[in-house]
Amino acid sequence: MIPYSCQHISETDIEAVVEVLRSDLITQGPKVPEFELAMAERCKARHAVAVSSGTAALHLACLALGLKASDWFWTVPNTFVATANVARQCGAQVDFVDIDPATGNLSLKALKKKLKQAQREKRLPKVIAPVHFAGLPCDMPALHKLACEFGFQILEDAAHALGASIGDEPIGNCRWSDITVFSFHPVKMITTGEGGMVLCNDSEFYRFMMLARSHGICRDSSEWQNDSTGPWYYEQQILGYNYRMTDIQAALGLSQSTRLDEIIKRRCALAERYSSLLSGMPLQLPYVSQEISSSWHLYVINLLNGTPQIHRELFAALRNAGIGVQLHYQPVHLQPYYAKSGFSSGDYPKAEKHSQSALSLPLYSQLTAIEQDRVIHEIQKVLE
Ligand SMILES: *Cc1c(COP(=O)(O)O)cnc(C)c1O
Numbered sequence: 001m002i003p004y005s006c007q008h009i010s011e012t013d014i015e016a017v018v019e020v021l022r023s024d025l026i027t028q029g030p031k032v033p034e035f036e037l038a039m040a041e042r043c044k045a046r047h048a049v050a051v052s053s054g055t056a057a058l059h060l061a062c063l064a065l066g067l068k069a070s071d072w073f074w075t076v077p078n079t080f081v082a083t084a085n086v087a088r089q090c091g092a093q094v095d096f097v098d099i100d101p102a103t104g105n106l107s108l109k110a111l112k113k114k115l116k117q118a119q120r121e122k123r124l125p126k127v128i129a130p131v132h133f134a135g136l137p138c139d140m141p142a143l144h145k146l147a148c149e150f151g152f153q154i155l156e157d158a159a160h161a162l163g164a165s166i167g168d169e170p171i172g173n174c175r176w177s178d179i180t181v182f183s184f185h186p187v188k189m190i191t192t193g194e195g196g197m198v199l200c201n202d203s204e205f206y207r208f209m210m211l212a213r214s215h216g217i218c219r220d221s222s223e224w225q226n227d228s229t230g231p232w233y234y235e236q237q238i239l240g241y242n243y244r245m246t247d248i249q250a251a252l253g254l255s256q257s258t259r260l261d262e263i264i265k266r267r268c269a270l271a272e273r274y275s276s277l278l279s280g281m282p283l284q285l286p287y288v289s290q291e292i293s294s295s296w297h298l299y300v301i302n303l304l305n306g307t308p309q310i311h312r313e314l315f316a317a318l319r320n321a322g323i324g325v326q327l328h329y330q331p332v333h334l335q336p337y338y339a340k341s342g343f344s345s346g347d348y349p350k351a352e353k354h355s356q357s358a359l360s361l362p363l364y365s366q367l368t369a370i371e372q373d374r375v376i377h378e379i380q381k382v383l384e
Pocket residue numbers: 053054055056079080082083131157159160183184185194195196
């Protein structure tokens with residue numbers, strides 16, 4: 001089976017991990033801060049906090065932004081369930097904004113309309129989480145403008161978009177957002193097995209997330225509220241979690257991150273090759289732009305004028321031919337958990353239509369041209 005995505009672990013990666021395994025500290029050693037520093041520098045953000053998953057990163061970000069039970073949190077239906085779930089875990093109400101079918105990203109037109117209505121009804125969102133779908137950044141300058149006008153905070157779910165940029169601004173520098181979150185799940189741009197990272201420029205957010213990542217415990221004596229009672233002393237100052245990344249994971253991530261440029265270059269070349277070989281077929285190909293550069297986490301095609309029936313048939317034919325295509329995403333609002341809060345079919349027609357026409361083709365740095373040709377051949381066979 002050719003998977004839709006998969007990790008690439010080099011011999012150097014393995015050596016980096018083994019080195020930690022042979023050392024005294026396999027968690028909370030030097031590798032976590034080294035990885036954080038490397039990512040902060042790469043993304044040009046002031047602060048980075050490594051955590052146990054992308055979902056943990058999203059949760060800490062929501063808590064840092066002060067998301068509470070009385071608040072509204074908006075995101076897109078075309079995402080992984082975790083983006084919305086973390087807001088529910090803070091007790092907040094989740095609502096969705098439809099997507100732009102050309103990109104799969106949040107539609108600014110739909111957002112403006114919804115914001116105006118929410119303003120009239122006095123239920124404006126506290127936080128909006130755009131998702132850089134497939135690695136293509138959302139229009140962040142325009143979103144930031146709306147944030148200033150309507151007073152919401154922006155949490156970038158950049159799980160797909162490590163290495164992407166808008167002009168000269170790398171995703172993660174939080175130029176137009178409050179916090180940005182990455183995932184290091186094996187299907188993502190680089191991996192730590194499980195893992196994630198939160199980037200921000202605000203030192204209050206940073207301090208909060210460093211505490212909350214590890215039970216709310218402060219070990220820095222200069223910040224203690226009470227006097228130390230002995231050499232055993234530490235202080236729990238807030239209610240926190242165990243969302244720590246291990247040094248084993250951080251060593252893997254750090255080693256992987258040195259190849260990020262290479263990985264993106266390879267993915268970009270494969271995506272261009274897909275686009276040239278697929279042109280002329282009844283398919284909508286991924287959006288490309290001069291100004292905005294994608295990390296190419298996914299290569300998503302949409303059937304043009306295809307029925308849900310043909311979509312299912314194409315899916316089945318490719319899977320039967322050993323090609324691990326995937327759907328990104330089933331609309332989150334139609335998951336039974338969200339549907340029970342009153343969402344139903346027809347609420348977000350663009351995201352729903354996308355889910356009935358989209359197909360993520362295999363894309364990862366080790367994919368070969370021969371495998372890619374096989375994928376194209378199988379698609380051709382079905383569409384003819
Ligand atoms: C992968 C992913 C997450 C969750 O990341 P994990 O590291 O698996 O917890 C969140 N949002 C999006 C859009 C993702 O693709």
